[in-house]
Amino acid sequence: MRIAIGSFVQESQFFSPVKGSWQHFGPEQIVRGQAMLDAASGTRSEVAGAMDAAAQRAVWLVPLLRAMSSSSSGPIAREVYESIRDELLARLREALAEPVDGVLMVMHGAMSAEGYNDATGDVLQRARQIIGPLTPLVATLDLHANITRSMCEAADGLVGYLTFPHVDLYETGARGMQLLLDTASGKVKPTIAMAKLPMIIPAENAQTTQGIIHDLLQTAQAHLKTPGIRDISIFPMQPWMDTPEAGCAVVVVAEEAQRAHATHIAAQLADIWWRRRREHQVELxxxxxxxxxxxxxxxxxxxxxxxxxxxxxxxxxxxxxxxxxxxxxxxxxxxxxxxxxxxxxxxxxxxxxxxxxxxxxxxxxxxxxxxxxxxxxxxxxxxxxxxxxxxxxxxxxxxxxxxxxxxxxxxxxxxxxxxxxxxxxxxxxxxxxxxxxxxxxxxxxxxxxxxxxxxxxxxxxxxxxxxxxCTPNLTALPYARIPRPMWPFDPIDDWRIARA
Ligand SMILES: [Zn+2]
Structure with a gap:
């Protein structure tokens, strides 16, 4: 099997006075082709995890490009974003000179650029257009991603970190690659169910080592024993995404035949999370x-x-x-x-x-x-x-x-x-x-x-x-584009008032 792998990682902070620029994507931050695999080899990165998972199944990897911002910043300047995106996609097009059985994209999921609120969704949609509807496409994401409808439509699977502090980048890369390979070999035909909550929470009390997110992941783990339920990620979106589709999300990747059950699991986890949302408030x-x-x-x-x-x-x-x-x-x-x-x-x-x-x-x-x-x-x-x-x-x-x-x-x-x-x-x-x-x-x-x-x-x-x-005191920040009502800014009884 021949699998293309690419990566474009940046986390956007809408209240930052610093725009994402070439300073964040200097020569050391962008590696191309084989250098992408060489740089990742032996590290604990997603790409390394994906490489090792691929090696176990005798897969030929086609490395496209890996761009990683040197730090978070405001949304990326349009010409910088489009330049990197277009090079990544051009390399994907080149890779298709020979048949490609699947594409893995290592992303953050909270990346924005001027003119692109959901830059991750934009990259995935364009990749989908290039590879057509049949070639499997899986994306790995940071736990702080903002999951959008565009991402869910474009990808066959979305797989997020299960830890915060993030210590499972490698494992997430491996999970994404395994899901991709199982899809490419016809072993699974995945579908994505998402529950989106009208809720923005500070990062301080959203660790996975204890508390609400930890408990949600435990419950998710139990659901993974159900046949056909393939992967569950909890996404407490990083709170500085001032975009029209902002909010926390639960994502369940399941066999198509289990779609209804996957939707039910996502809603059930969202129910528990919503009931306990006040536990995210931070004592400073x-x-x-x-x-x-x-x-x-x-x-x-x-x-x-x-x-x-x-x-x-x-x-x-x-x-x-x-x-x-x-x-x-x-x-x-x-x-x-x-x-x-x-x-x-x-x-x-x-x-x-x-x-x-x-x-x-x-x-x-x-x-x-x-x-x-x-x-x-x-x-x-x-x-x-x-x-x-x-x-x-x-x-x-x-x-x-x-x-x-x-x-x-x-x-x-x-x-x-x-x-x-x-x-x-x-x-x-x-x-x-x-x-x-x-x-x-x-x-x-x-x-x-x-x-x-x-x-x-x-x-x-x-x-x-x-x-x-980046104060965790969110109500002090000048949000202008998030959908309303949104907790904790507005009183909301039921999370289901959110966008369907
Ligand atoms: Zn994160």
């Missing part, structure tokens, strides 16, 4: 008070999440709020934090390692939620900023945050970076000589993804109440 810790409490604690480290400025959620990573609060506290113990500011990096490198310097830090994205601050400190280290993920989720993946400087002001160690990057892994600090277990306070700019790697050694974990475009 007041920033100053929590820092004070952490500094007098006997236990360390306190891992404090500034989720409102999380680059993984699409924030610029340049908030000065927690940094200022740390400096104000004049700690007698080591505290680690980080901030994006390319101009400050240049100035600090110019000043030179070992020297003292005074720089303006933060707020370079132009948000009105916080202001730049002036910091004087000693330059302890200068680095190219690259580090390799060692935690489960993205083990082996290299993160690039541009040139990076450690600036020490008193006992506050600030990692100043040229670009935002994922903050799931303590290597963010370790790679620049800062050991999180030695610190009293470690700031992570992430809603929950950091928990997988930090929980094993954190003395305390708190989510801070700080301003930022």
């Amino acid at each position: 810790a007041p920033t100053k008070q929590t820092i004070a409490e952490a500094l007098v604690s006997e236990r360390k480290p306190w891992v404090l999440a500034d989720s409102a400025d999380a680059p993984s959620s699409g924030a610029p990573g340049d908030s000065t709020v927690t940094l200022q609060a740390l400096l104000d506290a004049q700690p007698a113990k080591d505290c680690y934090t980080n901030i994006v500011d390319p101009q400050a990096v240049a100035a600090l490198i110019e000043a030179g390692v070992g020297n003292e310097a005074t720089v303006s830090l933060g707020a370079c994205s132009g948000t009105t939620l916080y202001r730049p601050i002036t910091v004087t400190g000693r330059i302890r280290l200068i680095s190219d900023g690259a580090f390799v993920h060692k935690g489960e989720g993205l083990r082996g993946a290299t993160m690039r945050r541009g040139r990076t400087v450690v600036l020490q002001a008193g006992r506050v160690h600030v990692v100043v970076m040229e670009r935002a990057c994922l903050q799931w892994d303590p290597e963010l600090y370790r790679s620049v000589g800062l050991e999180p277990t030695d610190a009293q306070i470690v700031i992570v700019k992430s809603p929950a993804g950091f928990r997988a790697a930090y929980s094993p050694f954190a003395a305390e974990i708190r989510v801070l109440d700080a301003p930022g475009v």
